[in-house]
Amino acid sequence: MKRKKNYIDVERKVITKQGMVKWVESSVSLIKDTNEKTIGAVEVFRDLSEIRELETRLRSADKLAALGAMAASIAHEIRNPLNGIEGFSALLGRDLDESDPRKKLVKNIIHGTKNLNKTITELLVFARPLRLNFKNSSISEILDKALFFVTEEIKQKGIQNVTIRKEYGLDMDGLKCDPEKLQQAFLNLCLNAIQSMPSGGNVVVFTRSYGNDEPEGIQVGIRDTGIGIKNEVIQKIFDPFFTTKQDGTGLGLAIVNKIVEAHNGKISVESQENKGTAFYVNLPVNCDYECETFGSRWENNEFLVSQYL
Incomplete structure (x- = not known):
């Protein structure tokens, strides 16, 4: 009122009695008499909590999409040599006798590559949006x-x-x-x-x-x-x-x-x-689903690997 100006859509931070932070949007309009003298003001508040929450979710979705693209790229680069390591290790193990101490080392290599493949698959399943076939x-x-x-x-x-x-x-x-x-x-x-x-x-x-x-x-x-x-x-x-x-x-x-x-x-x-x-x-039972889907570049043969807590 001292500045004798109207303020439209000004964001303010409000702290409630419980100590919670709330973001609100306020607009202030001056009230004047017939002589254009300011005699008061009206301030209207609008709660922005829901909008802020939606914006946060949108940013999280963007980050997840970027993570999915990155994971797919990394998985492609890692899986190819992993498959080669596993395949060649299996061929090497086939030529070794069970009594050969190197046989156990080969089995450990195969087991390790399978575990790493499992981890990559789970990361992809989590990072990518789900394709649901209802x-x-x-x-x-x-x-x-x-x-x-x-x-x-x-x-x-x-x-x-x-x-x-x-x-x-x-x-x-x-x-x-x-x-x-x-x-x-x-x-x-x-x-x-x-x-x-x-x-x-x-x-x-x-x-x-x-x-x-x-x-x-x-x-x-x-x-x-x-x-x-x-x-x-x-x-x-x-x-x-x-x-x-x-x-x-x-x-x-x-x-x-x-x-x-x-x-x-x-x-x-x-x-x-x-x-x-x-x-x-x-x-x-009765619900309209709004599910995220993969783009056409994603494979349609993903599966969920069992994971123990």
């Missing part, structure tokens, strides 16, 4: 396929004293989704559950509806009786590159979370140390 599917059928591979994994690794029980509680469990992506997500969660039970235990896979008054969607739960997750790390398990295993990349659960969110779903976890962990995946 189909009318059945959750129980998707889970059955995932559990088939879980059973095969148990047999191949000779895991003992692990039982898997299915508790499907829905007669109608159809929804529009990408069944292959969800299958990989459920497979990952089930393998994590088994990995958390080194002395054996029980895994329960169940389905039920969720919602307040009316069912809003399908909830898939995967509950184990394993070692559980420590309270100090449970909030970090979906963060990229966070892992509690020495040989983990920390991308497994981040990718699972990405797949669920791409279906407009939510994933949550409950855990108690030495008692077990339960993951809950909520998937809406």
Whole structure:
């Protein structure tokens, strides 16, 4: 008012009583009487919180797109020599007797290149936008396929004293989704559950509806009786590159979370140390998806490598 000027769309930083910072936009108009004398002013505020949040998300999306392009370029440059190393090592190992001490060294080389290939693949899956192929599917059928591979994994690794029980509680469990992506997500969660039970235990896979008054969607739960997750790390398990295993990349659960969110779903976890962990995946049945897709330059044969927490 001292300057006797109007101010339009001026951004201001406001600190609330709770200590939170809010950005607002204000416009000030002077009030004058018939003699053009300033007798007051009107200031209108507009909350910019939502706009700032959208801008932050947009910047994050741009960074992720750049990361995806960079990862694809690096993967191409690294994978070719890796495949050559693995191939030549396999040929070398074929010519060596089992009693030859060099045979073990060759096996270590092959194992190392496969692990590195796995890490590169997971980085690509996480960094690139997902391409979802929506189909009318059945959750129980998707889970059955995932559990088939879980059973095969148990047999191949000779895991003992692990039982898997299915508790499907829905007669109608159809929804529009990408069944292959969800299958990989459920497979990952089930393998994590088994990995958390080194002395054996029980895994329960169940389905039920969720919602307040009316069912809003399908909830898939995967509950184990394993070692559980420590309270100090449970909030970090979906963060990229966070892992509690020495040989983990920390991308497994981040990718699972990405797949669920791409279906407009939510994933949550409950855990108690030495008692077990339960993951809950909520998937809406009726939803219009707005999913990101690859450009035409991306391959259509990406797959999700199982990752243990």
